[in-house]
Amino acid sequence: MITLDAGVVIAYLNQDDAHHARVSDWLSAHVHDEYATSVITLAEVLVRPSALGHASTAHRALSLLGVTPIEAVAGDELEIAAVCAATRLRLPDAIVIHTAERLGGGLSTTDLALARAAIARGIPVHDLSA
Numbered sequence: 001m002i003t004l005d006a007g008v009v010i011a012y013l014n015q016d017d018a019h020h021a022r023v024s025d026w027l028s029a030h031v032h033d034e035y036a037t038s039v040i041t042l043a044e045v046l047v048r049p050s051a052l053g054h055a056s057t058a059h060r061a062l063s064l065l066g067v068t069p070i071e072a073v074a075g076d077e078l079e080i081a082a083v084c085a086a087t088r089l090r091l092p093d094a095i096v097i098h099t100a101e102r103l104g105g106g107l108s109t110t111d112l113a114l115a116r117a118a119i120a121r122g123i124p125v126h127d128l129s130a
Contacts (some may be wrong), residue, residue, distance in 0.1 A: 003100035007110030036068040037100045087117040
């Protein structure tokens with residue numbers, strides 16, 4: 001299962017995003033893979049669509065893509081804090097790394113710093129930042 005970061009999901013949903021074409025091509029090439037993201041990341045992604053009145057449409061598009069929402073569970077706070085401290089990433093990015101580690105799969109990201117931190121932790125990365 002491949003964990004998607006917020007940048008990948010935002011680019012998928014927004015045709016005007018600088019990464020949209022690269023992300024769309026990558027998703028098309030990986031159509032048989034399974035995708036997941038934290039419910040916290042999903043909430044982050046849905047802020048703008050919510051402000052524009054399009055949250056339901058965006059959420060439906062992610063469901064059709066097959067993105068599995070991964071719930072945070074009690075006890076995750078210690079592991080997420082440790083990831084944050086070790087990587088010096090912002091909390092939302094630490095949650096993405098934690099999710100990828102928890103699922104034991106790869107990570108797809110448009111964020112070079114997140115890609116580097118994930119690689120340093122042994123996570124296979126699909127770097128879509130370039």
